[in-house]
Amino acid sequence: MTGDARDDGLTRIAFRPPVEADHRRLVDVVDHWFGRPVRARLGRMWFEHFTGTSLVGETLDPRSADPDLPRVVAFLVGFASPDRPGDAVIHLAAIAPEWRRRGFGTAIHERWLRDRAADGAVRASVVIPPDERVAYLFYRSLGFEPVTAGSRPLWGVPAFADHEGDGADRAILTRGIAAPS
Ligand SMILES: CC(C)(COP(=O)(O)OP(=O)(O)OC[C@H]1O[C@@H](n2cnc3c(N)ncnc32)[C@H](O)[C@@H]1OP(=O)(O)O)[C@@H](O)C(=O)NCCC(=O)NCCS
Incomplete structure (x- = not known):
């Protein structure tokens, strides 16, 4: 293997x-x-x-x-x-x-x-609940950054209230992807 x-x-x-x-x-x-x-x-x-x-x-x-x-x-x-x-x-x-x-x-x-x-x-994204601390720290460790424009802090994270429906707050994280050399 x-x-x-x-x-x-x-x-x-x-x-x-x-x-x-x-x-x-x-x-x-x-x-x-x-x-x-x-x-x-x-x-x-x-x-x-x-x-x-x-x-x-x-x-x-x-x-x-x-x-x-x-x-x-x-x-x-x-x-x-x-x-x-x-x-x-x-x-x-x-x-x-x-x-x-x-x-x-x-x-x-x-x-x-x-x-x-x-x-x-050229870009990757993932949407997570802002209270999923491990997921947030994990994606940050991979170089993903939270989208901040229009966000507000929820659970200490830039996030979007009711993004996926009532009570379904979400953080959006993105990062660039380098073209293979
Ligand atoms: C998030 C998840 C995929 C991480 O998988 P993993 O194999 O444990 O991750 P890695 O071992 O590659 O960890 C990489 C880094 O992420 C961060 N990290 C991972 N788990 C963490 C934890 N429990 N607490 C804090 N930081 C954590 C650390 O910076 C870690 O680096 P380190 O081990 O050198 O400190 C796993 O915890 C999981 O499956 N969670 C449930 C599902 C989920 O939340 N999925 C993501 C949203 S779709």
Whole structure:
């Protein structure tokens, strides 16, 4: 297995485009991975129509009963904006809780950003609830900046009240993507 993350045996990860069978696997665990109900946002369509702009990450767990069986421990579903050429959009991304803080989140995003740059994207964005502190700090660590124009501070973060409907405040984070050299 090859991978982009820190390579200390327990932390190798390999990426591939999702297949439809990944949907059932992930929709059953995604609420647990997020710690809130998001499964309605992970429709099967992402695994049917957006596989070219999405990734799953697999790793081997030498501690498990079946150490040769790759496990899906990461996903990122996204798309190239049809209306805003050059914009790559992250819809949902997560790492299995027991595999966090090993660089997997960084690795899957960096791989996705490289792939999108190769497709011609120049900018990436993600929309998150402003009270999701870990997600905010994570995207800041990747160089994403919050959109401030028209925002107001919510939970200490520049955000947009009721952005996705009543009570659904959101922060929008963006970063440029360098063209591959
Ligand atoms: C956000 C998430 C993807 C991060 O995945 P991860 O594999 O743990 O991230 P990494 O190990 O690559 O962390 C990179 C950096 O992000 C920041 N970070 C990650 N988790 C953090 C935490 N719990 N607290 C503070 N900072 C954190 C740190 O700066 C970290 O660098 P460091 O480990 O050198 O300090 C993961 O926590 C997750 O799946 N959360 C639930 C789903 C979610 O919020 N998705 C994003 C919105 S779509």
